[in-house]
């Protein structure tokens with residue numbers, strides 16, 4: 759009789775450290791990573807990149823020339839996306855960012871979306887916030903995207919020079935004022951003439967991304983595209 763020792767070891771490990779889905783909390787079966795198949799299928803995908811009407815692109819219309827834009831998931835209160843992003847940001851579950859970034863990148867690649875992008879830049883945290891949290895969640899989303907889109911990711915290319923207070927409680931016009939000139943490009947030569955894709959965790963008003971896109975274009979990038987994991991509107 760053939761005994762698969764690896765499976766036995768894996769099943770025993772599961773007894774002590776159950777491999778639970780980050781989305782629904784149910785035990786996962788062998789082959790499922792980070793989220794279970796049910797959650798994977800039920801991720802509230804926006805599909806913005808495949809539609810004529812693209813709400814992310816519309817956010818920037820008349821403000822900045824954005825080449826391409828998309829968000830992976832709708833972000834709703836108490837929804838699956840909120841559960842996942844909350845753990846990514848506040849519970850140290852960095853693997854959620856990388857996994858979702860990787861899934862999104864795979865789906866974008868199938869449609870040749872963002873093919874023309876040269877480099878990927880995650881939106882940075884201010885160093886004070888980075889020290890508190892220990893990591894930048896957008897770095898992990900960008901890393902996952904970089905793998906499936908086959909693009910280089912530069913986490914240190916831009917810095918945030920101003921700490922912005924939480925965006926969600928502010929009125930729209932206050933949010934826009936709040937993010938004027940908050941970024942600085944550390945290595946302008948590296949983005950000159952390039953098509954840069956900026957990655958954020960959630961888009962609410964688009965103000966943070968706009969501020970970042972503006973500084974990148976001001977520093978000589980040929981084109982800017984934007985992308986986020988969640989879209990909250």
Ligand SMILES: [Zn+2]
Pocket residue numbers: 779780781782783784793794795796797798
């Ligand atoms: Zn699940």
